[in-house]
Amino acid sequence: MTVKIMDSTEVTKKVFDKEELFILDVRNENDFKDWKIEGGNFQYLNVPYFELLDGVEEIIGKIPTDKEVLVVCAKEGSSVMVAEMLSEAGLTVSYLKGGMKAWSEHLEPVKIGDLNDGGEIYQFVRIGKGCLSYMVVSNGEAALIDATRMTDIYLNFIEKIGVKITHVFDTHLHADHISGGRTIAEKTGATYWLPPKDATEVTFDYQPLEDGNDVTIGNTIINIHALYSPGHTIGSTSFVVDEKFLLSGDILFIDSIGRPDLAGKAEDWVGDLRETLYKRYRELSEELIVLPAHFMIIDELNDDGSVAEKLRTLFAKNHGLNIDDENEFRKMVTENLPPQPNAYQEIRQTNMGKINPDIDQQREMEIGPNRCAVR
């Protein structure tokens, strides 16, 4: 049998389409427990590659022959070795091209909808890490919001659809992933906007993003309205795009809300978070479609792979928006928080421009899920 190669695009399609896949993850147990490829109909077997050096006889019986089988490791090498051993034993299997490293860096563009006057809004789903970035396109121009460090993907995309990036925004100073905003602004000549309260320590020039700022993309009436919404960070800012979409950053997610502890003490910002979610957002139209900067679990994906839901639905169903008692809310967002994202302090320093890690270090820093939410 020959060994097949499956890339992250193909695996993403299987996640979106809820297909079946049997994943043999050959990383060590701790890495597997911490972070793996999530799919609604995926099955898993975790056996570290270093326990298979003498042969795969012991696991052959556990691998189905009526399902597609994908062998996964950190960077590809070990999965190739194990896949070849399984192949020699008569099985047809694939390995994941580039391993979890490639999975973490894969972005899948999904069109969310049309805007007034022919514009469009796209969501870039970083499926392996749960990060979501956005591109608003209108009349030959584009704005990019919460870009990842995989800047080539956006630059190739705008070349393909023939538009120019004129504005780049970060909703807040990110702690879970390295922003590509500054790099893209430098490469394209676009304006880079940051909330000043999150940017007090940055080492580069930026355009301060204030509550009430309106930015026009293209020559149409599509506008991006900034709404100060602190809580996850002190500067966190949401955007209302075309009076139709609410880009909520790390404040409100589909099935959870933002955690207030990644840039300081949770106790300091819990009041801001409460006010944003229970007052500022309550004043917005419930017809707005919420587009968050993250998803945590695969169940938050819609059938087309997008992560989007009406604000009205979230007011009804999101547990974090339905805690009447302030003390209970305070307890929920300050106690029993999930572990903090890997290297979050170093990531913040990088996003401030204070440290400049190389690409391998950046990858290492971003390993694992995003963990920006509390549920």
Add this chain to the structure above:
Amino acid sequence: MRFVNYKVGGNIEMETTKVLDAKGLACPMPIVKTKKAIGELEPGQVLEIHTTDKGAKNDLTAWAKSGGHELLKHEEENGVLKFWIKKG
């Protein structure tokens, strides 16, 4: 030879029996070679491994444990990870 090769934890004496240079090799080769090198040692002898594969730390730790070997010490120097494993 540096001091660290002879002292572990301040009081346990150990001596490296063999040094394995796995620098520049990608996963799974550092562990494949470690396994082979350990196989050539007697129980109680110590293998010193040099690698530049960042993932080796967690993997060697887990591998040593599952194989009944003891990871005595590890350190990092100029991007090179060094491990001392006592054969069990």
